[in-house]
Amino acid sequence: MGNIALGRYMDLNSVVNKMDPRTKIMVLLIVMIAIFIPAGFWGYIPIAIFILAALKLSKLSIRFALRSMKPMMFMMVFLLVINVLVMKTGTLWFKWGWFSIYSDAVIQTLYIILRLLLMIVMTTILTATTKPLDLTLGLEKLLKPFEAIGLPAHIIAMMISIALRFIPTLIEETQRIMNAQASRGVDLENGTLKEKVMAVLALIVPLFVSAFDRADQLANAMEARGYDPSRPRTRYKMLKMHSADYMALCMALIVLLSDIGLWMAGI
């Protein structure tokens, strides 16, 4: 579990670390939109420059960002294979019996991979520079205006932060139950299918039982301290936008506008 790069907070004390989480979420959204604007190859240049600058400012190494791509590798190869098999437009590059590769298939796949790459690196920067709790606080504040149309922003944020808080606890719990069942002769590596199903059951059932127990205890503890989701709450941590935040937002908007410009000019 120790080498998952995606979604892990790194305390690097950079400019980006100190930025308002709301800014970072909004910048992520703006850049995501820019990535999806079909402005051709040149449209990716401003985005790439922006993301490289963000990486540099957040003191993250390019290697770290690329490592977060690892889980996506399989999907990318899969995409390439499907595209090559299905897309038969553009110029013919290669032919061997029934098997042929057309230019569009490869170019389209490269675009998709580029988009994925940019999005994942961008998201990695967000999660690596923002503590999960700050992230949910930022999300809550951003969703606040939608409360007018009945979106329970506070409840959503509370659910996310509780879920995040219990991930390490559940991993630990899983390890403990696995050890306990292994002591009763469960063998997760070898054995027939039926034995493996039993082994998974012996893990899942106790895990759910203890998770429900915990949820019950947490709910009681919260109620005992007068928690009421519908009441307004004050915060220990106040969010405040600084000049760096406005600058980052401006830059992201410039990237978006230049992409829209390229798109329009292209048509």
Added chain:
Amino acid sequence: MSIEIKELKYTYSPGSPFAHKALDGINLSIPEGQVTAIIGQTGSGKSTLVQHLNGLLKVQEGSIDIAGYHLEPQMKLKEIKQLRKKVGLVFQFPEYQLFEETIGKDIAFGPINFGDTPEMAMEKAKTILPKVGLDESLIERSPFDLSGGQKRRVAIAGILVQDPEILVLDEPAAGLDPQGAEEMMNLFMSLNKEQGKTIILVSHDMEHVLQYCDNVIVLENGKVKTFCDTKTFFKHPEWMKEIGINPPGIVTLKQKLMENGFVIDPEIFDEEELAVAIESQVKSNG
């Protein structure tokens, strides 16, 4: 045959920035048929050591001889599966490992995994229930209907039913009321006295260690700090202070008495005997 541990070392996530040395050259010879306590602060390596005894953790460096098995680096899990039958490991709060629909099935789970037929395993489950102080009629009930203390008994029955030669217990009495804790400890002691099972007890409760154990192993920072018989250990309250644990009440009382001029035989660890000693001295000083 005693348990021989030689130069045992263990590092968590070796080679990564999170590498953590948990055991640093453990040498022990734990006698057979006795009750041995392992004590030490959180992070001293108790759990890591205990998880080596039935092969949950693979030996990285050094070796262990236990229950006829010789454990050393590069062993395959398949070779040691039956070791887990011979060394029963009861984790802290074992009630969280219950999962079957009925108590009988849950207790039979271990024996079936170790090669018994379901019928044989059920038969064993039936005979083990009274031993842990539960009624045989409960066998068809769901384990989740029971109280916390009863659940723990079922979970422990699930280990005892494997009839292990060596029983390793991690805080078996934690969270039980005093009476439940005493019943639990008495059950284990009877297994030791009547069937000669070797018992290794990880505990923070010094009263239990003094009352039930023959030997004490103190771990500190992954090394063996002290290994001696229980009486010798409790004659040295300063050892307990060094590792930050509270001595049992009677040891503290003896210490206070000696500071105030009483002469107490260091061999006394029994309340009655201590009372007699105090009485005789009070009388003779008139």
